[in-house]
Structures are given as structure tokens and as C-alpha cells.
Amino acid sequence: MSFLDSEFFQPLYxxxxxxxxxxxxxxxxxxxxxxxxxxxxxTSDEENETGLSLLQSLPVDQQAKIFGYIGPxxxxxxxxxxxxxxxxxxxxxxxxxxxxxxxxxxxENQQHALFQxxxxxxxxxxxxxxxxxEGTAGALMTSDYAVVSSGMTVASxxxxxxxxxxxxxxxxxxxxxxxxxRLIGVISLRNLIxxxxxxxxxxxxxxxxxxxxxxxxxxxxxxxISRYDLLALPIIDDDNRLVGIVxxxxxxxxxEAEATEDMHxxxxxxxxxxxxxxxxxxxxYRSRVQWLVxxxxxxxxxxxxxxxxxxxISSHIxxxxxxxxxxxSGGNAGAQSATxxxxxxxxxxxxxxxxxxxxxKDLLVATGLxxxxxxAVSVVGLYKAGPxxxxxxxxxxxxxxxxxxxxxMLLPFLLDKLKFDPATASxxxxxxxxxxxxxxxxxxxxxxxxxxx
Amino acid sequence: MSFLDSEFFQPLYxxxxxxxxxxxxxxxxxxxxxxxxxxxxxTSDEENETGLSLLQSLPVDQQAKIFGYIGPxxxxxxxxxxxxxxxxxxxxxxxxxxxxxxxxxxxENQQHALFQxxxxxxxxxxxxxxxxxEGTAGALMTSDYAVVSSGMTVASxxxxxxxxxxxxxxxxxxxxxxxxxRLIGVISLRNLIxxxxxxxxxxxxxxxxxxxxxxxxxxxxxxxISRYDLLALPIIDDDNRLVGIVxxxxxxxxxEAEATEDMHxxxxxxxxxxxxxxxxxxxxYRSRVQWLVxxxxxxxxxxxxxxxxxxxISSHIxxxxxxxxxxxSGGNAGAQSATxxxxxxxxxxxxxxxxxxxxxKDLLVATGLxxxxxxAVSVVGLYKAGPxxxxxxxxxxxxxxxxxxxxxMLLPFLLDKLKFDPATASxxxxxxxxxxxxxxxxxxxxxxxxxxx
Numbered sequence: 001m002s003f004l005d006s007e008f009f010q011p012l013y014x015x016x017x018x019x020x021x022x023x024x025x026x027x028x029x030x031x032x033x034x035x036x037x038x039x040x041x042x043t044s045d046e047e048n049e050t051g052l053s054l055l056q057s058l059p060v061d062q063q064a065k066i067f068g069y070i071g072p073x074x075x076x077x078x079x080x081x082x083x084x085x086x087x088x089x090x091x092x093x094x095x096x097x098x099x100x101x102x103x104x105x106x107x108e109n110q111q112h113a114l115f116q117x118x119x120x121x122x123x124x125x126x127x128x129x130x131x132x133x134e135g136t137a138g139a140l141m142t143s144d145y146a147v148v149s150s151g152m153t154v155a156s157x158x159x160x161x162x163x164x165x166x167x168x169x170x171x172x173x174x175x176x177x178x179x180x181x182r183l184i185g186v187i188s189l190r191n192l193i194x195x196x197x198x199x200x201x202x203x204x205x206x207x208x209x210x211x212x213x214x215x216x217x218x219x220x221x222x223x224x225i226s227r228y229d230l231l232a233l234p235i236i237d238d239d240n241r242l243v244g245i246v247x248x249x250x251x252x253x254x255x256e257a258e259a260t261e262d263m264h265x266x267x268x269x270x271x272x273x274x275x276x277x278x279x280x281x282x283x284x285y286r287s288r289v290q291w292l293v294x295x296x297x298x299x300x301x302x303x304x305x306x307x308x309x310x311x312x313i314s315s316h317i318x319x320x321x322x323x324x325x326x327x328x329s330g331g332n333a334g335a336q337s338a339t340x341x342x343x344x345x346x347x348x349x350x351x352x353x354x355x356x357x358x359x360x361k362d363l364l365v366a367t368g369l370x371x372x373x374x375x376a377v378s379v380v381g382l383y384k385a386g387p388x389x390x391x392x393x394x395x396x397x398x399x400x401x402x403x404x405x406x407x408x409m410l411l412p413f414l415l416d417k418l419k420f421d422p423a424t425a426s427x428x429x430x431x432x433x434x435x436x437x438x439x440x441x442x443x444x445x446x447x448x449x450x451x452x453x
Numbered sequence: 454m455s456f457l458d459s460e461f462f463q464p465l466y467x468x469x470x471x472x473x474x475x476x477x478x479x480x481x482x483x484x485x486x487x488x489x490x491x492x493x494x495x496t497s498d499e500e501n502e503t504g505l506s507l508l509q510s511l512p513v514d515q516q517a518k519i520f521g522y523i524g525p526x527x528x529x530x531x532x533x534x535x536x537x538x539x540x541x542x543x544x545x546x547x548x549x550x551x552x553x554x555x556x557x558x559x560x561e562n563q564q565h566a567l568f569q570x571x572x573x574x575x576x577x578x579x580x581x582x583x584x585x586x587e588g589t590a591g592a593l594m595t596s597d598y599a600v601v602s603s604g605m606t607v608a609s610x611x612x613x614x615x616x617x618x619x620x621x622x623x624x625x626x627x628x629x630x631x632x633x634x635r636l637i638g639v640i641s642l643r644n645l646i647x648x649x650x651x652x653x654x655x656x657x658x659x660x661x662x663x664x665x666x667x668x669x670x671x672x673x674x675x676x677x678i679s680r681y682d683l684l685a686l687p688i689i690d691d692d693n694r695l696v697g698i699v700x701x702x703x704x705x706x707x708x709e710a711e712a713t714e715d716m717h718x719x720x721x722x723x724x725x726x727x728x729x730x731x732x733x734x735x736x737x738y739r740s741r742v743q744w745l746v747x748x749x750x751x752x753x754x755x756x757x758x759x760x761x762x763x764x765x766i767s768s769h770i771x772x773x774x775x776x777x778x779x780x781x782s783g784g785n786a787g788a789q790s791a792t793x794x795x796x797x798x799x800x801x802x803x804x805x806x807x808x809x810x811x812x813x814k815d816l817l818v819a820t821g822l823x824x825x826x827x828x829a830v831s832v833v834g835l836y837k838a839g840p841x842x843x844x845x846x847x848x849x850x851x852x853x854x855x856x857x858x859x860x861x862m863l864l865p866f867l868l869d870k871l872k873f874d875p876a877t878a879s880x881x882x883x884x885x886x887x888x889x890x891x892x893x894x895x896x897x898x899x900x901x902x903x904x905x906x
Binding site: 031226227229262264269281285288289292296299303304323328332333341354380435 | 624684701705708719737746763784791854
């Protein structure tokens with residue numbers, strides 16, 4: 001996938017070269033807003049304004065749609081380059097949630113200037129949406145939705161929809177609220193159109209809606225939308241009043257971002273504001289350095305453990321050959337268990353109360369894995385160092401895999417219980433813990449067996 | 454999230470105890486199909502039929518909706534317990550894609566019996582949908598969509614929709630095809646309703662639709678739907694004929710499943726057919742054992758490398774103290790780089806051609822990380838083993854981190870180039886490669902510096 005292929009955008013480049021507004025408009029019409037945003041983003045900066053002039057030549061509703069697809073960094077740059085009045089026009093035509101996101105990335109002066117240029121309706125909306133904490137349903141929701149009142153007839157509901165939401169796609173589904181704007185149901189446009197004009201909305205609407213609060217975490221919002229196959233999830237405030245909806249497309253973006261964050265955490269990479277491609281070297285450094293340094297110090301324990309067994313090692317130097325293999329196996333088995341648990345907890349497939357059942361299953365699986373790996377390593381052990389060391393290595397392998405797997409399995413649950421993100425049970429952390437345990441187990445068993453003989 | 458909380462389902466349990474159909478119906482109506490499916494799934498098996506009887510007591514369209522949410526393993530069991538005619542009724546009322554998925558998990562006898570009981574329209578549909586390779590757009594798509602012909606007037610298009618798709622939610626968006634059923638545009642119900650009855654569909658429809666082929670991989674389908682914020686993606690065959698659509702809710706499920714698979718791969722866990730909670734110990738064992746054994750043998754190289762430096766180690770036994778720390782650091786830095794690249798490639802944030810730019814950035818970042826970690830480890834080195842070994846350890850740290858990070862960064866690109874899944878560059882694999890390099894680098898530098906002095 002490379003949308004910036006010159007081939008893909010060839011018609012647009014050619015039209016731009018002619019400079020003819022008609023040709024440009026024709027070329028633009030064959031591209032999707034998301035692709036045009038990519039084109040504009042990559043052909044304009046403080047020096048080059050090819051893309052930006054293209055954007056400015058379009059009708060304002062199209063400008064607004066494309067602007068919503070542009071990344072935050074470029075949005076901030078464009079906000080400086082586009083005259084204030086024009087920018088206000090774009091902002092007014094953006095969807096409410098995208099407008100609030102855009103507003104939130106501007107610096108204080110830009111925010112002030114934009115705010116002044118907006119009409120009072122958009123100002124009010126912006127003030128409300130921009131005030132919710134990032135990462136919550138409130139920050140994710142939009143105020144673009146259709147609403148009708150309980151007690152209305154079908155005819156008056158239809159008239160209301162025609163007046164208030166003529167352009168909205170969300171007109172297909174209208175939420176029904178009572179006098180205090182509390183959410184009580186939902187009714188589809190199809191249902192309204194096919195019912196008698198005098199029928200009451202209350203008797204036609206569907207009740208028992210899934211909804212959630214403004215302070216619900218965005219992962220949970222995405223999970224609800226995915227679980228119930230919703231087009232949109234209504235969001236209510238503490239008094240059960242309908243204040244917004246989160247649409248499925250935003251839920252998809254959240255789910256993707258959360259999966260990325262969990263994967264990064266699994267390799268001790270911290271939060272990145274932007275994608276890998278646009279991230280600055282310094283922000284990458286900052287996201288990676290913390291855990292690496294912590295793990296350097298954690299690994300001193302492994303070194304100290306080896307140090308502790310210097311005598312055993314000196315007199316049986318062949319033991320060293322099997323050390324990396326044994327401690328790596330504990331870490332690898334642990335990483336597997338931890339990843340299964342972390343992802344299971346993240347998707348809701350497993351819950352905290354399942355730990356007992358899962359521990360039992362994990363012990364069974366780990367025993368099987370340990371036996372298989374012990375068998376594999378015995379062959380090498382016998383060939384390389386004789387039956388005695390082969391025995392030590394085989395026994396150690398079983399114990400190391402069991403312990404590693406159990407740590408990997410339990411740590412995510414423990415972190416969850418302590419209100420940390422289970423994904424903090426990253427593979428490097430599990431590996432480090434398994435390393436120390438591996439060294440201790442291996443050389444303890446070795447000194448027991450070899451000293452006995 | 455525990456939807457099987459007895460508290461959550463209390464009203465249902467209570468209604469079931471009374472045995473009154475009216476009370477049961479009232480209780481059922483307050484639950485969502487996805488939740489009812491969970492309840493039914495967890496309260497019925499070959500011995501206990503509480504949930505199954507509940508399912509069978511509902512109207513067939515509701516049965517079908519709930520049945521679509523039930524997991525494949527329970528679906529297979531229920532298919533044995535529900536009389537054939539009733540099952541055919543459920544299957545007929547399921548959405549076309551869910552029906553095809555259900556059909557595909559049945560054994561041959563069950564498939565045959567079900568097939569015989571279906572009407573010819575559903576048979577034909579099933580034969581077609583069930584024939585696509587799993588993991589492709591064809592296997593994911595449904596044939597439940599509204600379609601009108603090019604050349605129709607608005608009035609005849611509306612009449613057609615009323616006749617063919619009165620119940621479908623997809624009526625809100627109708628695809629426009631030509632005489633050969635080739636996809637040429639899309640028109641919204643809103644647009645049809647607000648236009649003059651005599652106007653031509655061709656003049657009103659939107660063109661330039663995003664669509665894809667039946668053989669497109671499902672990850673790509675999910676990516677297109679997410680990128681263009683689509684409700685549904687039309688699927689065409691090799692002759693550009695419209696043959697189905699994939700809806701956003703299926704795309705969300707695919708994206709989640711793909712993220713899970715990538716995370717599992719990142720820890721060398723193979724494909725699991727079901728969730729962690731329902732997976733059998735043996736299937737878990739099978740998904741984990743292969744790579745663990747491969748890595749046991751790979752780790753022999755690390756052992757052999759240590760073996761090779763026995764003399765250096767014996768004469769400077771203090772070197773051992775820093776070994777785990779150094780080789781772990783290379784692996785950890787490598788795991789970070791690999792994860793960033795694998796996820797970047799999976800989300801489409803980076804593409805194969807970006808490798809040069811990203812390598813440059815990664816080298817810069819890794820140098821910074823290496824210097825920081827060398828500074829940290831020097832302090833310990835000075836205190837523990839004097840300036841000479843501290844120097845060796847610090848230099849080794851920089852080189853190890855640079856090499857580890859570079860391997861982690863390049864391996865996913867290399868795998869991608871060789872048509873393997875980049876996610877095969879799992880952390881245990883990176884760690885193992887980094888281990889061998891770490892040992893070689895450390896002891897080579899040590900023997901150079903310490904032998905010179």
C-alpha cells in the first residue's frame with residue numbers, strides 16, 4: 001500500500017500542471033477524501049504549498065471533510081498558513097468530534113483566534129466536547145446525531161428530523177429522549193417512514209439500548225461497539241442525559257491504536273504521539289530508554305546470581321554451555337504465557353476471576369512443554385557432557401519452563417489486580433525475571449547433583 | 454467485564470424459574486442478542502439444556518440473530534441437538550455470511566442434512582459463499598445488500614428496494630450495477646427519497662467507489678474499511694461484477710483477530726482456533742511447542758560461543774558478571790525495534806520501501822540508547838571490577854545495542870521481502886540472535902582489550 005505512488009496520483013499531478021480549475025476539479029472528484037488528505041499532507045509544508053492551495057480551491061464542505069483526515073502535526077502547520085476566517089469556515093463544517101480534536105492540538109493563541117471566529121453554537125459545542133479528559137468516551141464522542149422527543153407523533157418527529165438533520169447520515173437512526181433529555185430509546189428512519197403519521201414515537205421505538213457514561217475509558221467504548229455490532233454508542237452524563245454518540249469508525253481507530261500501544265508495551269516501548277514514520281528520533285529515544293535502563297539494573301541480579309555460583313562453575317565449566325539455553329527457555333515460555341494472558345485480558349476473552357482455572361491449564365501445558373524440551377536438550381547433553389550433566393540439564397529444563405510459564409501467566413493478573421495495565425508484563429521484563437530464576441534453579445540443581453556424586 | 458455475572462442475568466434466571474412463557478419473554482426482551490448468546494452458550498451442553506430450550510422458545514428471527522453470536526464449538530454441538538427442520542429455519546433467517554460460516558464448521562453429514570432442508574435460494578447462496586478460501590474477502594462477504602440497476606428511474610428504484618429489501622438495514626445504501634451486474638456507483642435512500650420520481654438513478658449516484666476483489670486478504674479488507682470510514686466495502690469478482698459486501702462490524706472482528714494473531718506470533722505462539730479460555734490444553738501445547746524446541750537448538754549456538762571463550766572467561770571470571778546484562782540489552786533493544794517495525798508494517802504506517810529512511814533513524818536512536826546504557830553500566834563496572842573491565846563493558850554495550858537494534862529493525866523487512874509474515878520476527882527469535890551476537894561481541898572486545906594490556 002503506497003497511496004503516494006506517483007502513478008496513483010498521476011491524474012491529479014497532471015491536472016495541477018495545467019492550472020485549469022475545471023480539470024483540477026474533475027481530477028479531484030475521482031479521489032476519496034482520505035487519499036486527498038494524504039496527497040495534501042505530503043505535498044505541502046512551510047515552503048511548498050501545492051497541496052494546501054489545492055485544498056483551499058475546493059468547496060468548504062469538502063475542505064472540512066479532507067481536513068478531518070489530515071494528521072495533527074500537519075493540521076497545526078496548516079492552521080498557521082490558512083487565514084483565520086477561512087479556517088473558521090473549515091472548522092464550522094467539520095464534524096463536531098473532529099473539530100474538538102483539531103481545537104485541542106492548537107496552541108493557546110490559535111485556539112483563542114479560532115474560538116473568536118466561530119458562531120456561538122459551534123463555540124458552545126466545542127467548549128463542551130473539548131473539556132473531556134483524553135482517552136474517555138466524552139473526548140471521543142460527537143454531538144452530530146439526530147434526536148426526537150418522547151411524546152411526539154411520527155409526523156412531528158419526521159418534520160423535526162427534516163429541519164435539524166437534513167445532511168446527517170445519522171438521520172437513519174434517531175435517539176428518543178424525555179423532557180429532561182434522558183435517553184429512553186431509539187427509532188429508525190425506516191420505521192418512521194413506514195408508520196402512520198399519527199402514531200406515537202414511544203410506541204414504535206426500541207428500548208433497552210446499550211449506552212455508556214462520558215467517563216468510560218475508550219477501550220471499553222470500542223469493546224461495546226464491537227461486541228454489540230453497533231453503528232453508534234450513545235453516551236450519557238451522570239444524570240443519564242444523552243450528551244453524544246461515538247460512531248463505529250472512531251471505535252475502529254481506537255481499537256487499532258490500543259492494539260498498537262499494547263504491542264509496543266509488550267516490547268517496553270512507551271507511548272508515541274505519532275506513527276513510527278513521522279516520530280522524531282528524540283521521541284523514539286525517549287519512548288525506549290526508560291525500560292532499557294531499568295532492565296540493565298535488573299539484569300545485575302542475574303550477574304550476581306552467576307557470581308554466587310563461581311565455585312560450581314569453575315569446577316564444572318561445561319555447565320556454562322547449557323546456561324544460555326536454559327535461561328532463554330524459561331523466558332520464552334514465560335513470554336508465551338504472558339502474551340496469551342495480556343491479550344486475553346485486553347479483548348475481554350478472559351477476566352481476572354478466571355486466573356485459577358487458567359493457572360491449572362497453564363501448569364498442565366507447561367509440564368508438557370518442559371518434558372518435550374527436556375527430552376530435546378538431553379540428547380545434546382548426553383553427547384556433549386555425559387549422563388550426569390545431561391540429567392542436571394533435563395531436570396533444570398522442566399523446572400525452569402514451569403516456573404517461567406507460571407510467572408508469565410500470573411504477572412499480568414497481579415498487575416491487573418494492582419490497577420496497573422497488564423501489558424506492563426512485557427516480554428523483556430518476563431525474560432529478565434526468568435533469567436534470574438533460571439540461573440538460580442540451574443546451578444542449585446547442578447550443585448546438589450554434582451556435589452552428591 | 455463479566456457478562457455471566459449472576460447479578461446481570463438475575464432477571465432471566467428468575468423468569469426461567471417461574472416457567473411462565475410471558476415472564477420469560479419479558480425478561481428476554483431486556484437483553485441484547487450478544488448477551489443472550491453468552492447466556493445460552495454457558496448454560497447448555499450435552500447434559501444441560503437450560504439455555505438451548507430458552508433459545509428454542511423464541512421467535513425464529515430472534516433465534517437466528519442470537520445463533521450468529523454463538524461460538525463455533527457450541528454451534529456445532531447445538532446443530533446436533535436441534536431438530537433438522539428447526540435448524541433450517543434458523544439458518545434461513547441468519548445473515549448470509551453468518552450462515553456460510555456456520556455451514557463451514559459443520560461436519561459433512563450435518564452439512565448435507567442442512568443443505569437438503571434449505572430452500573433453493575439459500576442453497577445457491579450458501580454454495581457460493583462457502584466456496585471462498587478462508588481469510589479472503591470472499592469468505593468474509595455477505596450477499597445481503599440492496600442493489601438497483603443503472604438506467605432505472607428513482608421511482609422504480611424505490612419500488613425495487615421496497616420489494617427486495619424491506620427488512621434490510623442495508624436499504625439505506627443501494628449499489629448501482631449495469632446490465633452485466635458490474636458495480637458502477639452507489640446511491641443513498643435519502644437521496645432517492647428527496648429526488649424527483651422521474652429522475653434517473655445514473656445522474657444521482659456517487660461514483661468512484663472503493664471496492665476490492667474476492668481474493669483480497671481479509672487484513673487488507675479491514676484496512677480499507679477503516680481507512681475510508683466505510684459502512685460496507687463492495688466486493689467484485691474477476692469480471693468486475695458485484696458479488697457481495699463486507700460490513701464494518703465484520704471488519705472490526707477481523708482487525709481484532711489479526712492483532713491478536715500478531716501479538717501471539719510476537720511471542721512465538723502459533724494459531725489458536727478459539728479463545729484462550731476455551732482452548733484445550735493440547736491445542737495450547739501444540740501452538741507453543743514448535744518454536745520453543747527450535748529456540749532450544751538455536752540457543753546451542755550461544756552456549757557454543759561461550760564455550761569458545763572458555764580461556765578468556767577462566768582468566769577473567771569477573772567478566773561473567775556482566776554477560777547476562779550485556780546480552781539481554783541487545784535482545785531488549787532488538788525487540789523494541791522489531792515490534793515497532795512489525796506493527797508499523799501491519800497497520801500500513803510504514804511500507805517496505807521506507808526501510809532506508811527508518812534504518813537511518815534507528816541507528817541514530819540506537820546510538821543514543823547505547824550511550825545512555827553504557828554510562829549506566831560503567832558506574833557498576835567501575836565499582837565492581839575496575840576501569841579496565843568497565844571500559845570493555847561500556848564499549849560492548851554500545852556495539853551490542855547497535856547490532857541488536859539493527860537486527861530487530863531489518864529482520865521484519867527481510868521477512869516481508871521474502872513473502873513471510875513480518876510478525877515471524879518474534880521477540881524470542883530476536884533475543885536468541887542478539888544473544889549469540891552479544892556473546893561474540895563482548896568476549897571478542899574483552900579478549901582484545903585485556904590481552905593488549
